[in-house]
Amino acid sequence: MTVSRETDPLEKYAALIRKWNPVINLVAPSTLDQVESRHIADCLQLVTISAKARGPWLDMGSGGGLPGIVLAIRRPDLPVTLLESDKRKGSFLRTVARELELTNVQIISERIESARPLFSSNISARALAPLPLLMSYVHRHLDPRGRAWLMKGRNWQSEVEEARKIWSFQLNAHESHTHPGAAILELTDIRYA
Template sequence: MSVSRETERLRAYASLLRKWNPAINLVAPSTLDRLETRHIADSLHLAELAESTPGGWLDLGSGGGLPGIVMAIMRPDFPLTLIESDQRKAAFLRSVVRELSLGAKVLCQRIEVLDGLDAANISARALAPLPQLMAYVNRHLHPAGTAWLMKGRNWRAEVAQARNNWTFDLKPHPSATDPDAAILEITGIRHA
């Protein structure tokens, strides 16, 4: 039985993440045993939701590469940029991109000082509360673009808080791994 190129790359990515995690703390050590069933599965769910989405992709605060590296593996047709301000994490991301022959680019800069990138799609996972995250997204998202924000069980409260300063169209997708979490598909972002 043959294993797909994507499956091989996902396995190699998981192996690299486990190898680097003790030195850099890319994911919480308490969740490392659920790397495939939680972290990677969440990112695969996002890749599935955005399967027919056109345009390039920008992953904010990429950290250990979730969901950015998974998107680069699953959507090699996407021009993909990962932004990570931590030098060590950016080095990890560059190593993964090189070892897995991915077409992604890694920028080691702060999101809030980087010139706007006008991305068609933006993702973020475990980066910041939604009210703060909206400013980052607004800075780098094309006006007709889509933000794909992976949020935990407080996502409803965060959406309510964000609506104090922002208006946007929201389509929540239930998480595949946590019934209380969601992937927020956000479009039409503007200051309230």
């Protein structure tokens, strides 16, 4: 990754992940040398796909801030809330927000199912839970007219089939350019089937 003024915050973020990862497992240790090329590049796809999104954004189960921090860096116009129950990861996220001067970021250290409904216009999640369970979290926190952006692995199609047994939704699947077979699921009109 070439360092420029535009990507400098992403480079600082990658450095913070590398610094904290031995103490708090933010990314799999086997992928630590691929922070930019795998994790951040994966999240930048979401930034591009969701370029027209407006309104409050909630990143559920933020962990190390992927994709929430990347989104906040590249979309300073959006208020981004990071919902992460692990207090240590919450401390990491607060450090990142402070050191990168991300004034558009708020961190909530609560469980997704316990936090008061946030009615966000947009919700994202990456590697959080199987889609049928994830849909209940999305439904709890998404504005009825909102949009969910869910980053799913190779089994996303079977997860969609399972979720449709309980949930009704409109789906636009965006093929991942960083993980063959993976997709970013753009969901709207989410309700019980």
